Amino acid sequence: xxxxxxxxxxxxxxxxxxxxxxxxxxxxxxxxxxxxxxxxxxxxxxxxxxxxxxxxxxxxxxxxxxxxxxxxxxxxxxxxxxxxxxxxxxxxxxxxxxxxxxxxxxxxxxxxxxxxxxxxxxxxxxxxxxxxxxxxxxxxxxxxxxxxxxxxxxxxxxxxxxxxxxxxxxxxxxxxxxxxxxxxxxxxxxxxxxxxxxxxxxxxxxxxxxxxxxxxxxxxxxxxxxxxxxxxxxxxxxxxxxxxxxxxxxxxxxxxxxxxxxxxxxxxxxxxxxxxxxxxxxxxxxxxxxxxxxxxxxxxxxxxxxxxxxxxxxxxxxxxxxxxxxxxxxxxxxxxxxxxxxxxx
Amino acid sequence: xxxxxxxxxxxxxxxxxxxxxxxxxxxxxxxxxxxxxxxxxxxxxxxxxxxxxxxxxxxxxxxxxxxxxxxxxxxxxxxxxxxxxxxxxxxxxxxxxxxxxxxxxxxxxxxxxxxxxxxxxxxxxxxxxxxxxxxxxxxxxxxxxxxxxxxxxxxxxxxxxxxxxxxxxxxxxxxxxxxxxxxxxxxxxxxxxxxxxxxxxxxxxxxxxxxxxxxxxxxxxxxxxxxxxxxxxxxxxxxxxxxxxxxxxxxxxxxxxxxxxxxxxxxxxxxxxxxxxxxxxxxxxxxxxxxxxxxxxxxxxxxxxxxxxxxxxxxxxxxxxxxxxxxxxxxxxxxxxxxxxxxxx
Numbered sequence: 041x042x043x044x045x046x047x048x049x050x051x052x053x054x055x056x057x058x059x060x061x062x063x064x065x066x067x068x069x070x071x072x073x074x075x076x077x078x079x080x081x082x083x084x085x086x087x088x089x090x091x092x093x094x095x096x097x098x099x100x101x102x103x104x105x106x107x108x109x110x111x112x113x114x115x116x117x118x119x120x121x122x123x124x125x126x127x128x129x130x131x132x133x134x135x136x137x138x139x140x141x142x143x144x145x146x147x148x149x150x151x152x153x154x155x156x157x158x159x160x161x162x163x164x165x166x167x168x169x170x171x172x173x174x175x176x177x178x179x180x181x182x183x184x185x186x187x188x189x190x191x192x193x194x195x196x197x198x199x200x201x202x203x204x205x206x207x208x209x210x211x212x213x214x215x216x217x218x219x220x221x222x223x224x225x226x227x228x229x230x231x232x233x234x235x236x237x238x239x240x241x242x243x244x245x246x247x248x249x250x251x252x253x254x255x256x257x258x259x260x261x262x263x264x265x266x267x268x269x270x271x272x273x274x275x276x277x278x279x280x281x282x283x284x285x286x287x288x289x290x291x292x293x294x295x296x297x298x299x300x301x302x303x304x305x306x307x308x309x310x311x312x313x314x315x316x317x318x319x320x321x322x323x324x325x326x327x328x329x330x331x332x333x334x335x336x337x338x339x340x341x342x343x344x345x346x347x348x349x350x351x352x353x354x355x356x357x358x359x360x361x362x363x364x365x366x367x368x369x370x371x372x373x374x375x376x377x378x379x380x381x382x383x384x385x
Numbered sequence: 386x387x388x389x390x391x392x393x394x395x396x397x398x399x400x401x402x403x404x405x406x407x408x409x410x411x412x413x414x415x416x417x418x419x420x421x422x423x424x425x426x427x428x429x430x431x432x433x434x435x436x437x438x439x440x441x442x443x444x445x446x447x448x449x450x451x452x453x454x455x456x457x458x459x460x461x462x463x464x465x466x467x468x469x470x471x472x473x474x475x476x477x478x479x480x481x482x483x484x485x486x487x488x489x490x491x492x493x494x495x496x497x498x499x500x501x502x503x504x505x506x507x508x509x510x511x512x513x514x515x516x517x518x519x520x521x522x523x524x525x526x527x528x529x530x531x532x533x534x535x536x537x538x539x540x541x542x543x544x545x546x547x548x549x550x551x552x553x554x555x556x557x558x559x560x561x562x563x564x565x566x567x568x569x570x571x572x573x574x575x576x577x578x579x580x581x582x583x584x585x586x587x588x589x590x591x592x593x594x595x596x597x598x599x600x601x602x603x604x605x606x607x608x609x610x611x612x613x614x615x616x617x618x619x620x621x622x623x624x625x626x627x628x629x630x631x632x633x634x635x636x637x638x639x640x641x642x643x644x645x646x647x648x649x650x651x652x653x654x655x656x657x658x659x660x661x662x663x664x665x666x667x668x669x670x671x672x673x674x675x676x677x678x679x680x681x682x683x684x685x686x687x688x689x690x691x692x693x694x695x696x697x698x699x700x701x702x703x704x705x706x707x708x709x710x711x712x713x714x715x716x717x718x719x720x721x722x723x724x725x726x727x728x729x730x
Binding site for chain 1: 552553556557559560563564567568716717718719720721722723724725726728729730
């Protein structure tokens with residue numbers, strides 16, 4: 041473990057420059073910043089004990105911007121549990137966590153809640169920037185106020201987040217495609233089912249779809265890929281009508297649902313006894329686990345939801361309290377589950 | 386957290402009976418033992434502080450019976466790392482770990498090394514009972530001397546081990562079979578390749594094979610399953626001859642290698658450009674990772690090797706020092722890897 045002086049000497053820069061990098065302040069070239077960060081990561085960084093004790097006596101406010109959690113079967117239930125666990129562990133540092141919840145299927149809700157967050161003052165922000173453009177416009181205000189932020193679940197290229205913690209969505213889509221190519225024949229078609237309210241770019245979902253399509257494109261298979269958008273997940277009748285219409289195409293054998301909403305489709309498939317259809321989806325909520333156990337869903341991809349919240353929160357705490365600079369990308373395992381291994385999590 | 390008195394009251398037995406169960410001594414009926422263990426697991430157990438301090442001043446010797454580790458690409462490299470990490474964490478308790486290494490392909494080596502272990506005195510034993518019958522014969526002596534032992538990697542039904550930590554081998558074989566059924570057609574044949582020196586029952590391997598065969602049996606597919614034993618993994622010429630002979634059967638399209646030695650077969654497949662063959666094997670040593678990245682191996686199943694050693698050792702320490710009774714079976718995740726997700730571990 042090195043002091044700030046040692047790091048400055050190793051990087052051949054002034055102590056002020058190292059300090060600027062550690063506190064994520066501007067005025068350091070990208071190249072120098074990267075060199076200093078590399079040294080810190082390699083040698084570790086022993087912070088000044090007195091400064092640390094002062095820091096421990098301060099109070100910190102963290103804002104969390106994430107979708108609403110209504111029940112334990114919601115995807116965001118586990119990340120929230122992770123945030124709570126991390127907060128408890130750091131309680132002695134007097135940290136308070138303030139949640140700003142939005143409807144993940146509703147763009148306006150995301151904008152409104154983010155704007156509300158910006159009206160307040162925080163030491164750090166943990167967020168899922170699932171609507172890319174709208175997030176980008178608002179992150180500028182965090183940058184201006186030098187408030188550090190960490191992304192979980194959804195990635196946003198080129199942003200000044202100190203870290204991203206989540207799955208590599210593109211590669212996880214590619215994996216889904218590989219499995220789909222094993223489940224169906226080359227003369228079959230595939231249907232991608234998106235569940236959402238707004239017709240906007242939802243980053244995680246779109247990245248998964250890009251990865252999925254890219255797998256088939258590079259292999260030049262004759263497989264046709266269709267898409268359908270299910271607009272309101274609570275209106276099962278509309279869902280049934282839309283799915284029924286799409287599935288009159290009897291070439292369709294594989295269904296890829298790039299979200300935890302795979303159960304919406306799986307319930308339709310189960311009800312209509314469409315056993316010849318192969319389903320791949322995401323996440324291990326109770327309903328999905330039931331549907332993979334009875335083999336209505338063939339493969340589920342899990343993304344360590346609890347860990348995203350837990351590690352995201354710890355990363356922010358360690359940055360603002362202990363000056364620990366995290367890796368920019370923290371890609372989590374892409375876990376593959378079937379009926380056979382779902383009981384051993 | 387309850388005291389021994391509370392547990393006795395809850396279980397409606399004497400304090401002496403609870404004490405006997407905690408220290409794994411005989412004289413308690415199986416039913417009572419299970420009832421007491423259940424109460425301990427549900428309520429936790431607050432041990433006597435004075436007794437604990439005395440215990441902390443004692444010295445403990447742990448014996449580890451496991452295969453030889455020659456290089457970092459050996460499967461047993463990671464479990465050994467895990468044992469070392471757990472030992473370091475518990476060093477203040479003055480624990481010494483003594484290794485007894487055997488050749489995992491050689492039955493006599495297992496017997497000799499186990500016999501040597503039994504000549505010494507230990508407080509607890511961590512072992513991989515990969516040769517079932519030979520292990521059974523020798524575990525009696527540990528039982529007689531009331532020495533607690535934990536199994537890692539290989540399971541042995543009906544033994545008095547305090548815990549097993551490892552994969553459910555049968556189910557992991559069934560998962561391999563499901564994937565194989567997706568990789569090949571119903572008119573194809575499968576070859577199971579075993580690598581070993583002795584013609585004995587090697588429990589983990591055989592359990593994986595049982596699970597694999599069972600998957601196809603219950604589905605009554607017309608797929609034929611062949612087997613071959615590769616006797617000496619260092620003699621590539623014999624391997625090549627045996628594989629070549631087997632692969633003149635042009636029906637064979639899928640190869641299942643139920644061990645980390647999948648690289649031996651994959652290297653042959655790569656060298657002879659047999660790209661039409663599908664390979665499924667186990668474990669993430671360097672060579673296997675290379676072979677899955679270039680898609681010579683289609684699927685690898687990983688079994689949390691580091692965790693087996695780490696958790697196995699911690700379980701024994703906590704049992705002998707803190708009286709913590711572990712769950713009898715601690716089944717680890719069956720992790721599925723392909724070229725697409727192998728980089729996100």
